Amino acid sequence: MVDKNSRGSRAPFRRGLVWLRNDLRCADNTALYRADKGSDALAAVFIACPETWRSHGDGDNVVAFRLRSLQHLQQDLAARNIPLYFLELSTFAQVPAALAQLAHKLHVDAVFANAEYPLNERKRDEAVRESLREVGVPVEYCTDRTLIPPGSLTTNSGDGFKVFTPFKRAFIARHGDEAMDPLPAPRARSGDHLQLWPEWQALEAENNLVRTIPKTVGDYGVPAGGAERVLDWPVGEAAGLAHLETFSEKVDDYLKLRDFPGVEGTSRLSPYLNCGAVSIRQCVKMALAENGGHWVGKSEGASTWLSELLWREFYQHLVVNFPRVCRNQPFKPETEQVPWSRSKHDFERWCAGETGVPIVDAAMRQLNRTGWMHNRLRMVVASFLTKNLLIDWRRGEHYFMQQLVDADFAANNGGWQWAASTGTDAVPYFRVFNPYSQSKKFDAEGDFIRVFVPELARLSARDIHCPPPVDGYPPPMCNVTDSRKHAIEVFANLKS
Ligand SMILES: Cc1cc2nc3c(=O)[nH]c(=O)nc-3n(C[C@H](O)[C@H](O)[C@H](O)COP(=O)(O)OP(=O)(O)OC[C@H]3O[C@@H](n4cnc5c(N)ncnc54)[C@H](O)[C@@H]3O)c2cc1C
CATH class of the missing domain: 1.25.40.80 (Serine Threonine Protein Phosphatase 5, Tetratricopeptide repeat)
Incomplete structure (x- = not known):
């Protein structure tokens, strides 16, 4: 996909359509800015694809956050007399035809969207470009989710960076002096500006295009059970x-x-x-x-x-x-040979925060209860699952996608593969976090553990990290020293 740099110029046109995705804000939204600049009449559309979202692992928490943020954006745009329409389809495969039909019937001059980078999103966007081309409507995909277009920063030999530190160094050397100034929000239109565009009314009547954003789509519901505190996050x-x-x-x-x-x-x-939103x-x-x-x-x-x-x-x-990382494959192909444990029981104990290792349990319960987990703990629980329990990182990755309110394919996949030593970590496979020393170092008094593991609340700072038998709290499900040694042996024996 070609990312047009947003700040170039194009001929003026009158009717602009912004296709919003994970860019739910007015200010510094490149696609919205580009559309605003060139159009007299401007409208936005958001397309929900719950079946595809489900197949990508998106859970109730992240989808609820997205829909609630969208409601806020609709109000913010309405205050500028820019309508935001909502269309529910089922899968990405339906998007190209639906958007082409919309653009055609509305006599849209151009469609604008901010580029998204996982493989299926890129395939969808290329198919949309093609379907819009058939009805004579150009689409511009803008760089917005990232600071610079992915693919534009390469090593001296022209390859993508595989390791973070050289990537960072190259980024700062080549772009460190750029201002990166945010763009303004779109200007307010007059209350009757859609009269320039009467076809909308007809479309609203005949399609399932609506102005009311539903609280739930497909089989997504408002987060239930323990994760109700996800709703505590203010949105917009x-x-x-x-x-x-x-x-x-x-x-x-x-x-x-x-x-x-x-x-x-x-x-x-x-x-x-x-x-x-930011x-x-x-x-x-x-x-x-x-x-x-x-x-x-x-x-x-x-x-x-x-x-x-x-x-x-x-x-x-x-x-x-x-x-390949978007195809459920490890970044390091040889790690496909790891004989991962298939234990359903062990995995379920990890998910529930019942491993008997207090810092791991506190972290998993924080995730289950709030939809968010601290970065240090994401590394600790991911290392515990993939190294100490030797359970496939893809199961942990999926569970995080299901629970996290900030679930993002690229960051989550990157984080999991880093922790599992199947990814881009510059340190080889023998990085295995010791959950007990991590706990002593980063939660020295045990205050964090006490919040999420009340069974241990009465223990002293000395005992809480590796507790003596406590009624109602399980003993550790594995010996971290032995399991660490075993994991290192397994990785050392992989054939490259
Ligand atoms: C196993 C694992 C899974 C993860 N899954 C996700 C995920 O689904 N979504 C997600 O946004 N982050 C994920 N992260 C990265 C990181 O844990 C979170 O971005 C961070 O905890 C969010 O909290 P914060 O906003 O307070 O971060 P801050 O420390 O304030 O950092 C600011 C921002 O920088 C970015 N960031 C920070 N650390 C990382 C990192 N290691 N990788 C990528 N981006 C980073 C995030 O956008 C974050 O909001 C994961 C990390 C691991 C180890």
Whole structure:
């Protein structure tokens, strides 16, 4: 797919249609900006594909967050007299024909969308380009989810980067001086601006195109059971930006605090970044401002946070440069030989947070209850599942997609493959986190464990990490020293 750089120029046209996806905001939305600039009449459409979402592993939490964010965006656009229509289909395969029909009947001059990078999304977008071409409507896919187009940053030999640190170095060397200024929100239209465009009324009547965004689509429901606290996350662009603003006051302390799950030391912006309520450029701009305009600068906290934003960028690029990771395959092909355990029982104990290893259980219960998990703990539980229990990373990856309110294919797949040593980690397979030492180091007093594992609340800071037998709490399901040794042997014996 060709990513047209958003800031180029094109001939003026009158009717613009923005196809919104995971970019649910008004400000600094490249596709919306491009459409706004060139059209007299402007409308937006969002297409839900619940069957495809389900097949991609998206769970109730992330879909509910997406739909709630969309409702907010609809209000924000309505305040500018820009209508947002909602169309429910079932699969991506239906999108090209539906969009072509819409564009044709509406006499649209151009369609704009922000590029998405996993393989199925790219295939869908190419099919849409083709179907729109048949009805004479151009589509422009803009770079917006990432700072630069994936595929544009390569090694000296022209390949995609396989390791984060050289990627980061090259990014800063080539783009570190760019301003990355956010774009303005679209201008308000007059209340009768859609009178320029009477075909909409007819379409609303004949299609299942609606203005009311449903709370549920397909078989997705409002998150049930233990995850009800997912609904505590405020949604929408204003909420996301308020979050960013609050974090800007703490970013200097990020390096000091970011590894402690019991402390609010990270931004918790991931759900907003993933549904697009906040843009990556808005985040970068804030951090650069705190850092004297440099990627590596006066604030260790801001420099480290900017580096984390580049991890996000790295994984988005990876899915384009190495599409096999979108096909359920490991980044390192030889790791397909790992004889993964098929134990349903062990997997279910891990999912439920009943492993008998307190920090792992606290983390999994945080996930199940809130739809979010601290980054340090994502690494700890992923290492525990894939190394100590030797369970296939794809099962953990899927479970995270099901539960996370910030589920994102590129970051999740990248994180899981990193932890399982099937991915891009520069350190070889012998990186196995010891959950007990991680617990002592990053939750020294056991306060985080106490919140999520109340069975252990009465234990002292000394005992809580590796507790003596406690009524109602299981003994550890494996010996971490022996299982670590076994995992290392398994990986050492893989034939390259
Ligand atoms: C096994 C595993 C699975 C993960 N699954 C996801 C996922 O589905 N969605 C997701 O957004 N992140 C995922 N991450 C990355 C990371 O854990 C989260 O982005 C982070 O915990 C979100 O919290 P925050 O917004 O407070 O992050 P902060 O520490 O404030 O970081 C700011 C932003 O940088 C990005 N970021 C930070 N660390 C990473 C990283 N290691 N990889 C990619 N992006 C990063 C995120 O967009 C994050 O919001 C995963 C990590 C692991 C190890």
